[in-house]
Amino acid sequence: MKQFVATCLTTLLLAVMAPVTALAQNGPLRIEITEGVVEPLPYAVPDFVAESADAQELAQQIARVVADDLTGTGLFREVPREAHISQITSFGSPVQFADWKAINAQALVTGAVSSEGGRVVVKFRVWDVFSGTELGEGMQFAGSPDGWRRMAHKVADQVYSRITGESGYFDSRVVFVSESGPKDQRAKRLAVMDYDGANVQYLTSGNALVLAPRFSNDGQRVLYTSYETGLPRVHVLEVGTVQSRILPGQDGVMSFAPRFAPNGQTVVYSITQGSNTDIWAMDIASGGTRQLTSAPSIETAPSYSPDGSQIVFESDRSGTQQLYVMSASGGEAQRISSGQGRYSTPVWSPRGDMIAFTKQNAGRFHIGVMRTDGSEERLLTASFLDEGPTWAPNGRVIMFARETQGAQGASSLYSVDISGRNLKRVRTPEGASDPSWGPLQ
Amino acid sequence: MHTGHYISGGAHGVLILWALFGGIFGSDPPDVEVAEVSVMSEAEFAAMTAPQPDMSTVEEPAALTPPVEEDAAPETPAQEREPTTPPDPVEPEVAEPDPAPQPDLPEPAPETTEDLTQPPAPAPAPEVEAPDVALRPVPRPAPRVAPEAVPDPAPEADVAPEVQETVQDSDTAETSDAEEQQATAPEAATTEIITEAEEPARAPTASVRPQTRPSRPTPEPEPEPTETAEPAPDAAPQEDVEEDAASAIAGALEEALAEPTEGPTDGPPLTQSETDGFRIAVQDCWVVDVGSQAANVTVTVAFDMDRSGQVVGSTLRMSSASGGDEAATETAFQAARRAILRCQGDGYNLPPEKFDQWKSVEMTFNPESMRIR
Numbered sequence: 037m038k039q040f041v042a043t044c045l046t047t048l049l050l051a052v053m054a055p056v057t058a059l060a061q062n063g064p065l066r067i068e069i070t071e072g073v074v075e076p077l078p079y080a081v082p083d084f085v086a087e088s089a090d091a092q093e094l095a096q097q098i099a100r101v102v103a104d105d106l107t108g109t110g111l112f113r114e115v116p117r118e119a120h121i122s123q124i125t126s127f128g129s130p131v132q133f134a135d136w137k138a139i140n141a142q143a144l145v146t147g148a149v150s151s152e153g154g155r156v157v158v159k160f161r162v163w164d165v166f167s168g169t170e171l172g173e174g175m176q177f178a179g180s181p182d183g184w185r186r187m188a189h190k191v192a193d194q195v196y197s198r199i200t201g202e203s204g205y206f207d208s209r210v211v212f213v214s215e216s217g218p219k220d221q222r223a224k225r226l227a228v229m230d231y232d233g234a235n236v237q238y239l240t241s242g243n244a245l246v247l248a249p250r251f252s253n254d255g256q257r258v259l260y261t262s263y264e265t266g267l268p269r270v271h272v273l274e275v276g277t278v279q280s281r282i283l284p285g286q287d288g289v290m291s292f293a294p295r296f297a298p299n300g301q302t303v304v305y306s307i308t309q310g311s312n313t314d315i316w317a318m319d320i321a322s323g324g325t326r327q328l329t330s331a332p333s334i335e336t337a338p339s340y341s342p343d344g345s346q347i348v349f350e351s352d353r354s355g356t357q358q359l360y361v362m363s364a365s366g367g368e369a370q371r372i373s374s375g376q377g378r379y380s381t382p383v384w385s386p387r388g389d390m391i392a393f394t395k396q397n398a399g400r401f402h403i404g405v406m407r408t409d410g411s412e413e414r415l416l417t418a419s420f421l422d423e424g425p426t427w428a429p430n431g432r433v434i435m436f437a438r439e440t441q442g443a444q445g446a447s448s449l450y451s452v453d454i455s456g457r458n459l460k461r462v463r464t465p466e467g468a469s470d471p472s473w474g475p476l477q
Numbered sequence: 478m479h480t481g482h483y484i485s486g487g488a489h490g491v492l493i494l495w496a497l498f499g500g501i502f503g504s505d506p507p508d509v510e511v512a513e514v515s516v517m518s519e520a521e522f523a524a525m526t527a528p529q530p531d532m533s534t535v536e537e538p539a540a541l542t543p544p545v546e547e548d549a550a551p552e553t554p555a556q557e558r559e560p561t562t563p564p565d566p567v568e569p570e571v572a573e574p575d576p577a578p579q580p581d582l583p584e585p586a587p588e589t590t591e592d593l594t595q596p597p598a599p600a601p602a603p604e605v606e607a608p609d610v611a612l613r614p615v616p617r618p619a620p621r622v623a624p625e626a627v628p629d630p631a632p633e634a635d636v637a638p639e640v641q642e643t644v645q646d647s648d649t650a651e652t653s654d655a656e657e658q659q660a661t662a663p664e665a666a667t668t669e670i671i672t673e674a675e676e677p678a679r680a681p682t683a684s685v686r687p688q689t690r691p692s693r694p695t696p697e698p699e700p701e702p703t704e705t706a707e708p709a710p711d712a713a714p715q716e717d718v719e720e721d722a723a724s725a726i727a728g729a730l731e732e733a734l735a736e737p738t739e740g741p742t743d744g745p746p747l748t749q750s751e752t753d754g755f756r757i758a759v760q761d762c763w764v765v766d767v768g769s770q771a772a773n774v775t776v777t778v779a780f781d782m783d784r785s786g787q788v789v790g791s792t793l794r795m796s797s798a799s800g801g802d803e804a805a806t807e808t809a810f811q812a813a814r815r816a817i818l819r820c821q822g823d824g825y826n827l828p829p830e831k832f833d834q835w836k837s838v839e840m841t842f843n844p845e846s847m848r849i850r
Contacts, residue, residue, distance in 0.1 A: 201808030
């Protein structure tokens with residue numbers, strides 16, 4: 037007891053002495069902040085200024101698409117236009133920052149659209165309201181009136197980049213399998229769309245079953261698996277001309293799960309011979325092939341690291357489907373997944389720091405991410421059937437297919453931030469599965 | 478010469494014979510005391526134990542005696558298992574009805590039972606025996622997604638649409654008309670979306686039995702002789718503590734007073750609450766994008782302030798940063814700058830008389846505890 041009293045007395049006296057010590061403080065007041073808030077950053081996008089009479093509607097539409105892009109990330113929250121105090125009537129006039137501060141807009145996007153001779157010019161500026169400074173410099177894009185959405189996406193990408201410091205993903209496209217009809221008679225065809233589900237274009241007719249399309253890094257070609265010949269075979273399609281061809285291979289041998297190497301010259305895919313499935317690599321130009329795995333188990337779903345030095349794939353060599361990493365030239369593979377359940381369809385992040393995967397455990401499917409060494413596994417989603425993750429070009433968002441339960445169940449595309457937030461459906465005209473996110477254009 | 482040997486041999490012989498035929502190694506089991514245990518209903522038990530006995534009347538623990546009255550307290554099996562344990566000194570806890578059996582706490586039978594409205598009654602053992610296998614309850618995850626799971630609020634907490642801090646009286650805070658409000662708990666959230674229909678059965682099939690209460694140390698049989706000896710071993714540590722305290726106080730005094738009182742000493746120093754108020758005001762505006770590369774950057778921002786508590790914008794500068802590339806560092810700096818500027822309003826609430834203490838500030842923004850791992 038006496039000891040306790042003595043300790044208390046000492047603590048009390050030291051506490052009393054603390055201000056005396058602080059009295060002698062020299063230099064600035066130092067404060068450390070370790071807790072912030074996780075919330076969307078409020079911003080404002082007033083309608084862009086129409087600098088020509090026929091650009092009025094376009095100016096509004098472009099501003100709306102920019103706002104939709106930014107708000108759709110979940111990282112930003114638009115201050116509604118009804119709350120705006122001041123209006124932007126001229127692109128060059130000074131911004132009344134006090135008016136935007138008053139409505140708590142931290143960022144402001146101003147822009148102008150002009151149309152002349154069938155050519156549309158969009159220019160914009162991004163402002164940091166509370167410091168009263170411009171973020172970056174003004175920029176403009178020019179294009180045809182038909183390409184206004186793409187110009188709006190480019191503006192949004194710039195705004196996103198200037199505020200977050202990371203590249204955007206709005207001016208990008210997604211190739212996927214469009215599905216129609218009941219489950220037992222479902223027609224599947226390749227389609228490509230903007231990242232937000234707009235501008236859907238079909239690449240195949242739907243006569244043959246198609247699976248797992250994969251964009252090349254330049255977005256010009258698509259690899260996919262087609263049952264056109266009766267057996268699954270890997271095809272490559274030129275997006276510009278919509279011409280496709282079968283990659284060379286032995287007749288009667290199934291090849292599937294293709295994916296481009298970062299250099300675009302090599303394709304890695306699976307070949308089934310008998311009951312054994314292994315991973316092979318093919319040089320597209322020469323047609324030369326090389327076997328990368330030789331285990332008597334099923335190895336498939338290969339995906340290159342961004343630098344092309346490694347490949348992550350799934351294998352059941354341990355008894356259940358798990359994820360392994362090996363050198364791009366083959367050889368010894370190291371298992372990286374260690375949790376319960378089955379892991380499949382691994383995809384290396386464009387940042388290079390994470391691997392996304394599908395996980396099946398306890399009767400449910402998850403989309404998850406883990407470090408490239410298998411650590412820090414995090415499950416982002418859970419449902420009856422989630423599968424086939426694909427990364428946005430900036431490595432920040434994952435798109436995947438989700439199928440609902442039952443005979444009338446349909447597949448659709450969803451996206452989710454790698455923080456697990458902002459899970460939302462991507463609108464497509466029909467059912468959709470097997471997304472593959474292309475590069476930023 | 479061998480007389481001693483003869484005597485010893487004879488005595489041992491007698492002892493061995495007595496041991497063999499004297500019944501020392503008899504196999505008769507020792508008598509076991511049997512006590513009548515009556516099963517009571519919970520209501521009866523509560524009624525019987527409601528008035529607490531006045532334990533002050535129990536001065537000396539008495540030896541164990543078999544129950545002789547019908548209304549005597551039911552004895553615990555512990556008394557049967559450990560009849561030789563010395564009686565425990567009387568403490569108030571002993572009289573409290575405890576649902577768990579306490580095998581190590583034999584209940585002393587009070588000698589003067591007439592003063593007790595109810596005798597101390599331990600809980601009847603058969604009613605509280607724990608099952609061998611217990612299912613651990615699994616809290617259902619909330620259908621919200623957050624970077625860090627927010628635990629379920631306490632039952633008495635209200636879940637408000639917005640999380641708010643407790644408003645407390647502060648010496649430095651300006652008087653406001655705002656009514657005192659209680660802090661609300663953030664809505665429970667988890668890191669993944671789990672629907673009820675898809676919730677797995679994660680209950681363990683078995684759980685460890687609850688640990689029994691640690692045994693009370695056996696009291697000294699004769700505390701009196703040790704009382705005089707106790708102060709001796711205590712004396713040395715007490716002196717040490719006092720010496721430590723004295724030296725710590727002297728050191729603090731010396732440290733405080735030895736420093737020359739130079740620099741910005743115009744005015745008293747900021748109190749901890751004033752500093753905390755400043756820190757909280759800024760952190761409420763610090764928006765962290767937990768999934769970005771900037772969330773890996775710790776940045777220190779330096780700035781000056783005027784007497785009204787407003788930041789001199791032109792002095793805002795990044796004094797140091799670590800943990801990311803140039804773009805991520807710049808983004809982290811911009812976020813910190815926005816936080817400082819956005820929440821100042823008409824000026825941070827800092828005491829003007831201590832202006833010299835806060836006219837120059839270095840603020841470090843460390844998102845380590847927030848970022849996704």
